[in-house]
Amino acid sequence: MRLHSLRFRLVDSPTSLGAKRRALRAAWLSDTFPNLADMTVLDLGGRVDSWARVPVRPAHVHVVNLEPLPADLPDWAEADHADACELPRSILSRSYDLVFSNSVLEHVGGHERRRRMAEAVRELGRAYWVQTPYRYFPVEPHWVAPGMQFLPVSARVVMARRWPLAYSPGKSYEAAMRQVLTTELIGRAELRYLFPDATIRNERLLGLTKSIIAIRRD
Template identity: 65%
Template sequence: MRRRLVDSPDSWGARRRARRALWLSDTFPDLAQMSVIDLGGRVDTWERATVRPKHVHVVNLEPLPGELPEWAELDYGDACALPEHIAKRRYDLVFSNSVIEHVGGHERRVRFAESVHTLADAHWVQTPYRFFPIEPHWVAPGMQFLPTSLRTSVAHRWPLSHTPAKDRATAMQNVLWTELIDKTQMRHYFPRSTIRPERFLGLIKSMIAYKLPG
């Protein structure tokens, strides 16, 4: 069921992601000539992209894969506390998709935003909207509004979760590292950005904070 809803190439979720990718290329028409740092992303996202930047530097806390395409660079690193060899570099665009809600609380989100503002003049930061009625990681109605114990139970047993938990302790870790934010918080972290809502049936599903170069 989850695959049909959000994961398969022809799913509803895939169509939403394709539309968002079109927004990105429309917002930054020079994307194909840009150097991009992707905080918390994956190289394969850009391999599937309709418009691929000239150079993509992915920074993630996941294990590093083997071979990379010539246009890609990959580093193991914390986007909230970047290693000096990354922090001192400059890029044309900072990109991040569904990461800021996983970094670990307000203080860490502030540091994440500081990284975004430091690395480039332009950015595109997307995150799910807290008050959309379906929690996106588990595709569970209203899950984000439940007490932690109940969210943990849902995360442990719910069949549509993104990453099924092998036990309750893992489910709680997944819950505690997922904190959806609202528009007021997004404006606080990105005060000079345009906040673009992505809507479904008139309701805000996700938000994109973007800033053009200059």
């Protein structure tokens, strides 16, 4: 329990290191796209409330997620329940100034689905920003577990159930297996392959690459 509260202080609380990193990334986004306040943004896998807290909010944000939709939406936002790798025609027929995705690419379920998501990103956005945790950072970020991403599936399932810094230690075997099999970190080579027209940026922590970002400017 003590270690689980440590996770909250390190990653999840509004004053945590994780929150500070997310705020820094939001500032980096607005610096990269100086016209962000006037842009239309498609956010694949994000949440509307995240955009309500950023220092620069786009003119319009369209959030697509598999989570239940928010009951009330501000006038600058819309939301759809859809799969980022199998977007409906109603979304594929549109275009956006910027397609944005933060820590989603590693969860979509294998390379072929990542390829489909990347294809949609590149076609729908005049510009894009796709961030994903870096496979070779020494600490797996979802479980805050050193080297967990390099273990066999069976060992990762055990850690997902028992590691005290996980989101919810003690989960069932089926839930842990599902979580492990839908969390696959990637490296620079695959990100370059998925986004050949992008610049790859490194987000660093203590001098080490913590996440990688594929960026295409308009």
